[in-house]
Amino acid sequence: MIATVLRSRQRIGVLGLLAWLAAGLCLVPMVAVLLAAFSGGTDLLQHLLQTVLWGYTANTLLLVVIVAISTAAIGTGTAWLVTMTRFPGVRLLEIALVLPLAFPAYVLAYAYTHVLDHPGIVQATLRDMMGWGPRDYWFPEIRSLGGAAIMLSLVLYPYVYLLARAAFLQQSAGAFLAARSLGASGVGAFFKVSLPMARPAIAGGVLLAVMETIADFGTVAYFGVQTFATGIYSSWISFENRATAAQLAFCLLLFALFLATLERTQRGRAKFHSTGKHHAALPRKTLSGWRSFGAFVLCALPVTFGALLPIVILFEMGLRSEQNLFSPRYIDFIVNSLTLASIAALVTVMAAIVIGYYQRLMPGGASNVAGYIARLGYAVPGGVIAVGLLVPIAAFDNRLDAWMRATFDISTGLLISGSIWILVAAYVVRFMAAALNAYEGGQSTLHANMDAAARTLGETRFGTLRRVHLPILRPSLFTALLIVFVDVMKELPATLIMRPFDFDTLAVQAYRLAADERLTGAAVPSLVIVAVGLIPVILLCHRIGRHKN
Structure with a gap:
């Protein structure tokens, strides 16, 4: 029994560590901007x-x-x-x-x-x-x-x-x-x-x-x-x-x-x-x-x-327009956009699951602080997040490159700041709140007795998450994935500042053509972005349509 309790606390410790790592990522841009601004x-x-x-x-x-x-x-x-x-x-x-x-x-x-x-x-x-x-x-x-x-x-x-x-x-x-x-x-x-x-x-x-x-x-x-x-x-x-x-x-x-x-x-x-026992709807005129x-x-x-x-x-x-949506160049734009949006959506929702489940297992105190920090990103503009992440990571890249040159005569270049992963990190920070809200909205419908019943039947905490929570929360998780996916497709300022060399997306292409006053050309990538954005909106409209007043 004691060994089981110790293993359970150890697992919660791992979960808490992962949750705080995700929350810490959301805090990095703000701290970096603060330090860079005063230094x-x-x-x-x-x-x-x-x-x-x-x-x-x-x-x-x-x-x-x-x-x-x-x-x-x-x-x-x-x-x-x-x-x-x-x-x-x-x-x-x-x-x-x-x-x-x-x-x-x-x-x-x-x-x-x-x-x-x-x-x-x-x-x-x-x-x-x-x-x-x-x-x-x-x-x-x-x-x-x-x-x-x-x-x-x-x-x-x-x-x-x-x-x-x-x-x-x-x-x-x-x-x-x-x-x-x-x-x-x-x-x-x-x-x-x-x-x-x-x-x-x-x-x-x-x-x-x-x-x-x-x-x-x-x-x-x-x-x-x-x-x-x-x-x-x-x-x-x-x-x-x-x-x-x-x-x-x-x-x-x-x-x-x-x-x-x-x-x-x-x-x-x-x-x-x-003020009354029964709720009466407002009369329609x-x-x-x-x-x-x-x-x-x-x-x-x-x-x-x-x-x-x-x-x-x-x-x-x-x-x-003279833009060919099926040309190799546009295929690259579409693939880049879909790749970034897919990776960012998966990573963001996984981080939201970790933070949300940590708050469920260990309510109050540290878990609430981690959840609050993770939500701060939705209030921070993409340009601020870009600056906040690039400043420390570029400094790390430069120091690593200098050390590798001095020690092994090898140049590592921009190892992190020149990759798509820093861009994915910016998206995670920016849209973590949206994923958390969708996940916690579904998690709130899971009664605590379900967790107790699963533990009584021999499930571990992570087994309960994998075999009980996630199957029930599939609609909420799909909603979270879709929201983050579409938001990443539309995001522009962070992508403009942080994208790797020669790695353009549909949003960047639309902005570039419009900046060159080629508005008819900008319509093509814009239509694709709108078409993707209509997917979650249509689902939301369907939900509103099913609502009975």
Whole structure:
């Protein structure tokens, strides 16, 4: 008996060690950025402070404010309409409103620039119809901070929509009907009762959208908007100044961690208590006439401009491009993307299983700290993670190469920082939280008695995980794999900075063609990225469609 207990503790020790190794990997970029920021020189940073740093700050904050307001309005408004009213097409729209999640914002930027820019079909048609010259009219500039904010809002509002819709569905009718009985109108009851009750969930969705906004690089870089994300890339690649890139990354890291703390606080408060024994769903109001048409239009606009129209534009662009998706070059891009996404998804989900099971076996204390550290990566932009990993690993590579040269007259080169494994490590850090949330969502349905029954029948802890947990959690694990796979396919800033020489992905190819103003060519890799991104969104839509209110 004593020997069995000792072996069990030893296995838990191994599990804890693996869990802390995974969590430590997520902590490395932040510690490295902190150390590099304070140990590097400040000459270039002072120059940036006198020239563009305040612009970085103002543009980033303004972008955050616009996206926060836009996503809150679109997500909350559409969630309320599809939850509380009935009108023709509402069942279809409550599912379709999730579709823009499949699109990276930079893909929308390429599509709408092709249509709305000066040579695009919209302005060209206006000039032909009105007989205007290039300087005879004014047209909103798509390549601007406002344009970037619109692109980001169109793809990020589903975060707010999903959380707000879930909050409205969980509300009991009691308080809402009490407000109506006291003379409040439907709109008044919404603002005074339903909206305050759903506010924590809405705030959580908005903060998620804001964190994605500060992490965005492709959209703001293509539109020429100078933010901290573009500043980090410019300092690292253009100026070749690692210390300044680390200092800018540190500033962005502080802001991201502040937002992460807010999001976690809001998520913890996203609850309310029903005053009655029985939960009664909020009553739906059937709309007719112009109200029905207005509700349909308000819900259809985000879907149209966030998903349907971009697909049509990209398809038309792709047909006119000279890019051959089946050429050896594109096959390499596809293989590289699929290889990175597959390896990163497998490694990330395996790490999430280790951390999640460690928390189940040893709740509290160290395991909770490991889980919290592992989740920090979702708040850290890809560019910050890239800088945080490259700084220490490049230093290690250089010292190892110098030692090998001095000792054995052999050059090891960039042994780690020149491989795909450091890129995989960056993806693991960035998307560990998504895998953990999916895994723990399934694990929460496993009653503790199942573990006790398995142990009574002679199973070890790892046998229980392998033979009991994993088969039951197969849907959750598949969801986690799919989410990480698609996120890696879309990821751009870390891939741009950390990819090995001559190892390009579909996202990098799309960015490169768009940067060269070859937008029709950029449509081809963009369509592939969107097609892959639609897979988990369709599964999510299917799940929403099966939900019975």
